[in-house]
Amino acid sequence: MDIQAIRSQFPILDRTVYGKPLVYLDNAATSQTPRRVVEAIDNAYYGHKANVHRGVHCLSQEATDAMEAGREAARRFINAPSTDEVIFTRGTTEGINLVASSYGQLLDEGDEVILTVMEHHSNIVPWQLLASRRGVVIKVVPILPDGSLDLDAYRALFSPRTRLVSVCHASNVLGSVNPIREMAEEAHRHGCVICVDGAQGVPHIKVDVQALGCDFYAFSSHKMYGPTGIGILYGRRELLEKMPPYQGGGEMIGHVSFDGTTWADLPYKFEAGTPDYVGAAALTQAIEFMEETGIDAIAAHEHDLLEYATPLMMEIPGMRIFGTAPGKCAVISFLIGRAHHYDTGMLLDKLGFAVRTGHHCAQPLMQALGIEGTVRASFAAYNTRAEVDAFIAALRRLAPMLQ
Ligand code: C6P
Numbered sequence: 001m002d003i004q005a006i007r008s009q010f011p012i013l014d015r016t017v018y019g020k021p022l023v024y025l026d027n028a029a030t031s032q033t034p035r036r037v038v039e040a041i042d043n044a045y046y047g048h049k050a051n052v053h054r055g056v057h058c059l060s061q062e063a064t065d066a067m068e069a070g071r072e073a074a075r076r077f078i079n080a081p082s083t084d085e086v087i088f089t090r091g092t093t094e095g096i097n098l099v100a101s102s103y104g105q106l107l108d109e110g111d112e113v114i115l116t117v118m119e120h121h122s123n124i125v126p127w128q129l130l131a132s133r134r135g136v137v138i139k140v141v142p143i144l145p146d147g148s149l150d151l152d153a154y155r156a157l158f159s160p161r162t163r164l165v166s167v168c169h170a171s172n173v174l175g176s177v178n179p180i181r182e183m184a185e186e187a188h189r190h191g192c193v194i195c196v197d198g199a200q201g202v203p204h205i206k207v208d209v210q211a212l213g214c215d216f217y218a219f220s221s222h223k224m225y226g227p228t229g230i231g232i233l234y235g236r237r238e239l240l241e242k243m244p245p246y247q248g249g250g251e252m253i254g255h256v257s258f259d260g261t262t263w264a265d266l267p268y269k270f271e272a273g274t275p276d277y278v279g280a281a282a283l284t285q286a287i288e289f290m291e292e293t294g295i296d297a298i299a300a301h302e303h304d305l306l307e308y309a310t311p312l313m314m315e316i317p318g319m320r321i322f323g324t325a326p327g328k329c330a331v332i333s334f335l336i337g338r339a340h341h342y343d344t345g346m347l348l349d350k351l352g353f354a355v356r357t358g359h360h361c362a363q364p365l366m367q368a369l370g371i372e373g374t375v376r377a378s379f380a381a382y383n384t385r386a387e388v389d390a391f392i393a394a395l396r397r398l399a400p401m402l403q
Helices: 003-007 035-047 058-078 092-106 125-134 151-157 180-189 237-242 277-293 295-314 341-350 363-369 385-402
Strands: 086-089 112-116 137-141 162-168 193-197 216-220 231-235 253-257 260-263 319-322 331-336 356-358 374-378
Touching: 035 058, 035 277, 058 086, 058 231, 058 277, 086 092, 092 125, 092 162, 092 193, 092 216, 092 231, 112 125, 112 151, 125 137, 137 151, 151 180, 162 180, 180 193, 231 237, 277 295, 295 319, 295 331, 295 385, 331 341, 331 385, 341 356, 341 374, 341 385
Parallel strands: 112 137, 112 162, 162 193, 193 216
Antiparallel strands: 086 231, 216 231, 253 260, 319 331, 331 374, 356 374
């Protein structure tokens, strides 16, 4: 991979903060955006801004084509069988809320949903809302000391009342990559469906929803070099067909009358209102950026940075790294000495390093780890070993103040 050629596509990487070169290591929160994505947004606004699927005029047709091309790109990206199974959402959070809200209506009081302790709040709270609405019971899979999922405990949690499993593809805190295929097989053996939170999956792992065997897969564009405000929910056709609509409004209907309303075909049944057609057009460019760079090449490069950074970080006095599971993705959560994560993050910021601090929207995981929060460095395609060197040097410099 030609990193300099990749970096040249991201103008923001040339900026400074507080007079220091920016080293952007907050990619798990949101990645930066290549020029071609921003140009696609410009083209949509300047060239063919019009509402989609509604106008007979040329602009509306062009906007519709650009949006549907985004859907087809997303289908190809995750190898979904059909674009009918590819629903535009606002992001991972909305995708999971859609499943919990709509598929959740097919669950009864006492039915069980399995989650894991490493879930982001967006894969916990929608299920808690469902639990309070329908009396569904939530069960939680614990983790092992290295941050990988306790698969024996997972298998033991199934009961005749289990209906659904919802699990992250990769943890945003620990980096652990969950064995989705194996988990899906287990879920299906028990007659359950499996929903995957792919927010931290698609940026780092080549995803094939058919090979994974998952029933739902949700992800966000902004974490994979795309625009913010748009995401995808893949759902298996036979499930989507029996699920009620998530929201009501324009575009999701077949026919409306006060005597009764019918629903549009898939995927539009789940896309009420004017969609983010500009975001959809720009998502195509993010996907093509990843495909042209090579998703496996991106993953290998990030893995190299992880393998390079981890032992160097471990040499820093007082360093504790959370999440050491084999095959983890390029996320390093850590604490140094007795320093508060926020103080470490603030000092790093002053030196030009953008990292995330806090509970990372995973408070139950923090409780399981017995901490309040961590500092988190996360890598993307454009990060370099030189940036890792600079980061380690900064940590070495700060370490004495942080004990
Ligand atoms: N995690 C992080 O800094 P949205 O906000 O809908 O695009 O994605 C939510 C989400 C869901 N699942 C996982 C595993 C995630 O990591 C995230 C977003 C960011 O870790 C922001 S909290």
